[in-house]
Amino acid sequence: MRGLVPIAGIILLALLPLVGLSTYMMHILILVIMWSVIGMAWNLLGGYCGQVSFGHAAFFGTGAYTAGILYLKLGVSAWWGFPLSIVVVGVMALIIGFICLRLRGPFFALATLAMGEVLRVTAENLRGFTNGTLGILIQKRTWVEKTWYYYIILAIAVFTFLLIRRLVNSRLGYYFLAIREDQDAAESLGINTTLYKTVALLISAILTGFAGVFYMNYMGYIDPEIVYALHDISIITIMVVMVGGVATFWGPAVGALIMVLLAELIRSLPRIGTAHQSLFGILLILIIIFLPNGIVGDFPKLKTILRRRA
């Protein structure tokens, strides 16, 4: 029975556009699914393997710029970014991994944060290559309608979900958890910690890069401030997973839904709408104090609290 829930969910999601949702609703759904992909990708590295990255914008941005530069410089469709980003983001992940994965805990987090910022500043200054702060604009987007974009990001999300579930239940998954729980113990039990941390980073980065490629194609405009943003990408990625539930299969999707809806809601509020960053910060603090395992991870706890109220 339980195995049928994801299939039913996917069918439901696949049928959703047929209901005739408004363009705005479709946009929100697309964002939720895109953030689910980024969250799931981050969760593999941060949640399961325990390497908390504060710089996933590096991979999102590199994916987006791979697609954008293909269009800008070679005049090729930005959709070709998908195959090419595997190579570009992969190489980027190996370089970042080589530098950062020798560090542990907070030092790793700070190093990844720095790498994301380095890439943002680089993209701003390599004007000849990236158009700098002017950004890249796709003159004519593939579709005016949102339906196809929806199906594309949904396919990526389903692929990401299945891939990660398969990985986590395999030998690799055990190795990731062992590294998260105690790296020295893992190493002395025959686990090549450097190798498997790199594998986790590589897969996480490429999946995040896919979301970036999609973003370029979907939004039609990127600049370094948007796709390499520390606060709007790297930090929100962590929030999506923290709110939903670290190291859970459904946490990122739940977190993405809440964060995207919340962002829309807060932005539409009069006056305090501009302070949405501060409100997110407060939310994160509350989540860490009361639901340290996120909504999915602390679901049993949440249920008992609600029942007691009622």
Added chain:
Amino acid sequence: MRPLLELKGVSKFFGGLAALVDVSFTVNEGEVVGLIGPNGAGKTTLFNVINGFYKPSKGEVYFDGKRISGLRPHRICRLGVARTFQVVKPLQRLTVIDNVMASAFLRSPSRQEALERAEKILHFVGLYEDRETVSKNLPLGKRKKLEIARALATEPKLLLLDESFAGLNPKEQAEMIETIKKINREGVTILIIEHHMRVIMSISNRVVVLNYGEKIAEGSPQEVASSPEVIKAYLGETAVA
């Protein structure tokens, strides 16, 4: 008797501090060798050198005729050296069975094989009933058993046990002695750090004594216990006179 582990003039310096000075000894296949010495004698440092966490500053370590000093710990484990930690390091948030499976995957790549192997080992060390317990909830005695189970899951030829008896009550100690003897009977060579003399005397074929990073005695438990050097190291100068 074939030498399995050979230390040749191993020294380890941390800055100006000499943690190990020119230590040489051999562990033969099938033996149980005790490694004793006062606190700070360099016993755990020696384990860290054998297991690859530290590279010796001088000297070499050979395992099964192959030089292992300088290799990374996971490589050394793959060759057949497993260890436990004095301060137990279970994979806290994982269940007992998952802890053991994580190491069983080293020699059994399929999930089913790893699971079967892990279950067999849990039976062997007497943790089978606790297999679904999250390991941070285990009492210390069982955590020490889990450490051993995890090490055994890598199918070692040489097992390094770092104070597996510390903090155990007498009943648990007796069980642990039986477990270690059983492991040895299965053909696993054992090098064990221990403070309990009763334990060391009852299970070791030979004993190596370290003091201030130097080997001061080596021999049968009886020889070592009566060596004036060893008594001096443990009890001080006046006790000898």
